[in-house]
Amino acid sequence: MTVIYFVRHxxxxxxxxxxxxxxSSKGFEDRDRVTRLFENKNIHTIYSSPYKRAVQTVEGIAQEHKLQIKTMDSFKERxxxxxxxxxxxxxIHQVWSHPNFAFDGGESNETAKERAITSLQKIILAHPNDNIVIGTHxxxxxxMMQYFDAQCDYSFWKKLSMPDVYQLTFQHFVLSDVRRIWEE
Known part of the structure; x- marks a missing residue:
């Protein structure tokens, strides 16, 4: 099993x-709470969007586990x-309602999803049986979650907190479990 922890900044x-x-100041306070959430977890590697707020959110986890953060453009926000x-x-409602629609110079849901899923699949393949943190948006x-479960939609997105943490368990490329592990 490969366990992916998605950490929304x-x-x-x-x-x-x-x-x-x-x-923000609140963001740094919550970053410390995110770090504590991972204190007793065995984390093998950490990836992140290159955006500063995403990197800062997983920095404490990296320090706690003595790991480097590997930034990947494919995990930046759409x-x-x-x-x-x-x-x-x-x-946002428009792009979620019409997955192939894109505003001028923007990405459609399908284009953004494809960009991120390609990298996620490579990570799952490269890290069988590892626990991986991904700092993202x-x-x-x-x-990415919708790729595996259609119930992850606009309504699901609207309910997210900032930060938020989801644990996804994979057997190869098959999603076997999803759990929200962040408590507000």
């Missing part, structure tokens, strides 16, 4: 600089558009 204040946006979105909620995390 903790709170950060919005800025247009996706790569360098840090955690690109919604290359321009300003006036109504974020309406835009809400939309792309749920899209």
């Amino acid at each position: 903790a709170h950060s204040h919005y800025s247009a600089d996706e790569y360098n946006r840090p955690l 690109i919604l558009s290359n321009g300003n979105i006036l109504d974020f909620d309406a835009a 809400g939309n792309i995390m749920v899209l």
